[in-house]
Amino acid sequence: MSNLTILKTSIRQSDNLYSLNDLHIASGNDPKHRPTYFVKNQQTQDLVNEIERCENSHIAIKVVKGGRNPELQGTWVCEELVLSYAMWISPKFHLIVLRAFLAMHRNQPQQLELSETKG
Incomplete structure (x- = not known):
C-alpha cells in the first residue's frame, strides 16, 4: 500500500493502522480535536x-x-x-481525508488541499 499524505502531512502506518496523532497535526492541531477526546467519545467506542x-x-x-x-x-x-475521526473534525477535513484514501487505493496522486467551492 502506498503512503498516505493529508495536506502535506505524512500519516505514519504501523501494523495496518494509521497514526491519529499525525492526522491531528494535519487537521490543524486544534486542542479540542485531540485524539484522546475522539477515542473517549461514546459514538467512537460504539x-x-x-x-x-x-x-x-x-x-x-x-x-x-x-x-x-x-x-x-x-x-x-x-x-x-x-x-470517522476526520468526519468528527469537520465536513471539509472529512472530504480531504476521504479523497486522499480513494487516491491512495487507486494509486493516483493525492490532493494537496481542498479547492474553494464555487459560490
Whole structure:
C-alpha cells in the first residue's frame, strides 16, 4: 500500500493502522480535536465495538505509551476510524481525508488541499 499524505502531512502506518496523532497535526492541531477526546467519545467506542465484533475483525485501535521507539507512540487506528475521526473534525477535513484514501487505493496522486467551492 502506498503512503498516505493529508495536506502535506505524512500519516505514519504501523501494523495496518494509521497514526491519529499525525492526522491531528494535519487537521490543524486544534486542542479540542485531540485524539484522546475522539477515542473517549461514546459514538467512537460504539464504532470500535462494531468493528472488532465483525467476522474477520481486526484491531480497530491501539494506544502506545512509552516504549523504546518514540515513533510508535501515540494512538493508532484502522481505516474506518481514520474516516470517522476526520468526519468528527469537520465536513471539509472529512472530504480531504476521504479523497486522499480513494487516491491512495487507486494509486493516483493525492490532493494537496481542498479547492474553494464555487459560490
